[in-house]
Amino acid sequence: MERVFQPAEDFRIGRVISRLLDVLIANPGVVTQLAVVLMSPMLALGLFTLFLPEVAGMDALNQMLSGAEGRYAVTAILKVLAYVMASYLLLASVTQLVVAHFGGERPNFMSCLSVARRSFFPLMLIGILHLLGSLLGIILLLVPGLILMCMWIVVVPARAIENTGIIESFSRSRSLTKDHRGAVFLLILMYLTFALGTALAVRPLMGVSILRPQLGQITIAFTVMEWLEHVVAYTLAATLWACLYYELRLVKEGIGAQQMAAAFD
Numbered sequence: 001m002e003r004v005f006q007p008a009e010d011f012r013i014g015r016v017i018s019r020l021l022d023v024l025i026a027n028p029g030v031v032t033q034l035a036v037v038l039m040s041p042m043l044a045l046g047l048f049t050l051f052l053p054e055v056a057g058m059d060a061l062n063q064m065l066s067g068a069e070g071r072y073a074v075t076a077i078l079k080v081l082a083y084v085m086a087s088y089l090l091l092a093s094v095t096q097l098v099v100a101h102f103g104g105e106r107p108n109f110m111s112c113l114s115v116a117r118r119s120f121f122p123l124m125l126i127g128i129l130h131l132l133g134s135l136l137g138i139i140l141l142l143v144p145g146l147i148l149m150c151m152w153i154v155v156v157p158a159r160a161i162e163n164t165g166i167i168e169s170f171s172r173s174r175s176l177t178k179d180h181r182g183a184v185f186l187l188i189l190m191y192l193t194f195a196l197g198t199a200l201a202v203r204p205l206m207g208v209s210i211l212r213p214q215l216g217q218i219t220i221a222f223t224v225m226e227w228l229e230h231v232v233a234y235t236l237a238a239t240l241w242a243c244l245y246y247e248l249r250l251v252k253e254g255i256g257a258q259q260m261a262a263a264f265d
Helices: 013-026 028-038 040-051 069-102 109-118 120-140 142-151 155-162 166-177 181-206 220-253 257-264
Strands: none
Touching (some): 013 069, 013 181, 013 220, 028 040, 028 109, 028 220, 040 069, 040 220, 069 109, 069 120, 069 220, 109 120, 120 142, 120 155, 120 166, 142 181, 155 220, 166 220, 181 220
16 A cells, blocks of 8 residues: 655645655665665765875875875865765656655665666766756855755756656756745755754764864864765755655656656566
C-alpha cells in the first residue's frame, strides 16, 4: 500500500519537514551508506591537502602556497568537482529513496545508488550549470541569484525521477516551483539557519575557532570531524530537497510515489 500523507491543495512547509523526519527515521542505514560512499571524495581531498600540501599547491586552509599557482588551480577545481559530485549524486540517490519509501517499498543502497550511477554525466553537467548560474546571479545582484536558487531547487530530483534532459530539467524545476518560491525560500532559509547554528555549536567541541580554524588546529581528527559535519549537513539538505520535490508534485499534479516510481518500470 502506498505510503503518502493526505494530499492538500496548498503547499505546506510543515508537511515537507514531517516527510523529512519520516524518511530519516525509517531509513537511517541506507541514508548513512549513501552519504558516506558518495561524499568520500571530499574526505580524500581533505586528507590529500593535509598530507601532501606541496603536491596540492595549497595548505589545509585552502590558501595557495608560494610558487604553486598551477597545482593550486588543479586542486581547487578538483574540490569544486568533488562538491558537485557529492551533493548532486547524493540528492539524486536520496530522491529515489524518498519515492520508494512513500511508495510502500523498502529502499536499499544499490537501487538508490543506481539512479545516480545511471545519470552520472548529466547530473555532473546539471550541477556545474546550476552552480555557475546561481553564482553569476548572486555576483551580478543578490536577488536574481536567490530567485534562481529557489527556481532550480528541484532540478536534480526532476532529472533523477523523470529522466528529463539537461535543459528540460531546469524548465521542469522552474515549473514545479512556480507560485511556491516564497515558501521554498523560507525553507532554504530555515535549513541554512539550522546548519549554520549547528556548525557554530560543534566547532568549539572540535577544539577550533568558531569562525575560522588556525593552521595548527587542522589535524587528521579535525579533517575527519569536519567531513562528518558536512556529511550530516549534505544528507539533511538532500533529504529536504527530495521531500520538497515530492510535495510539489503531489500538490501541483496529484502525482504520488507509485506514479513517480513508474518511470523506472
